[in-house]
Amino acid sequence: MTKHHSTKDKLAWTASKLFQEKGYEGVGLSEILSNAKLPKGSLYHHFQKGKSDLAMAAASYASREMLRIIDDAFVPAKTYDDGMTTLFFKCAKLFDLMGKWNGCPISGTLLSGPRNPAFRDLSNQIFETWIKRIADHAQKLGIGTAEAHDRATHLFVALQGGWTLARAQQSSDVLRQMPKFLKGTPA
Amino acid sequence: MTKHHSTKDKLAWTASKLFQEKGYEGVGLSEILSNAKLPKGSLYHHFQKGKSDLAMAAASYASREMLRIIDDAFVPAKTYDDGMTTLFFKCAKLFDLMGKWNGCPISGTLLSGPRNPAFRDLSNQIFETWIKRIADHAQKLGIGTAEAHDRATHLFVALQGGWTLARAQQSSDVLRQMPKFLKGTPA
DNA sequence: GCAAGCCTAGACCAATCAGTCTAGCCCAGA
């Protein structure tokens, strides 16, 4: 399913999955390395600043995956509400596939750890990218610039908050209910 | 401002603040104890299971604070939209007071840590309590039972997600924009 | 004044942490 072309990719991918499950501080380097079946030397060769560099690479990796999911939901959509609904259902499915436990890959990796300005800036940049991407799709589906950004922001917070609630409830049902709440919202 | 009647309360309060800032795994017992100016013996006397017991007490403490904020927002409200708007603004202010860094006290404490079923159950119970409380206020303001619950859930996820986005952006602006998105939503 | 027990106090422990360092594999170019 997932091919790792390089040692560096394999480390970022493994770290991403583990950070999603237990958060930045909850995962030790030894755990990452044993999962990736790689020695410590490789890690510090590819990521000179160690764990923090690895976390940022892992978050970037996860962000790319999410952008793909957004595109997959919106490209075939006939209307914005259509794409939004598909996106929530795709995320609900993903949540279930991840064992109904994992958190948002970005906030779990970059916002649950120490007060690190670089982490904060990267998370902001990643979230902005997501919202921008959703807004772009909204515009393509005939929504005006300003409203598109508002709707995208609304969708983002509902997804982020809904995912958190789904974790607590150990059920993706609430994610599937979200489209009902957001549908036809003018702004 | 905050009086601690007992050693136990002081520990729970201190732990709650630190967990909000750095997450469950990000805070060491030594840090909690030095902040509370209490020895380790006291902690293990009052919380037999140690850190995990303390985290659950801290989360319960924080939950009570949030319920008070919800009541403060809705009790004087003339309409649901009124109360909802006040709640978002109160939370935005709180976010700023906390240095624009802290996360949700519940998810940071109970959902960022290890796969602990007791944590998960407690977080679910706490979130349900919040949503129930909001729905109760909605009903008092003339909204029907089913719609009240939907609106409360919608408000909750927007608050949770908005708070996360606010952290990334280091700004509470997005929280203050949320009422505009949710206003008059039929369900 | 004395004893009993709740609670404070902090030394101590094994385990684990992130990070450093050296040794050597292995492939590329000459």
Place this chain on the structure above:
DNA sequence: TCTGGGCTAGACTGATTGGTCTAGGCTTGC
């Protein structure tokens, strides 16, 4: 075939982790 260097491999370190344990206040009932 030899050599240089990108990369793997993992032993090692000092700091810190959560948790245990014993010793001694300090208050309460007599």
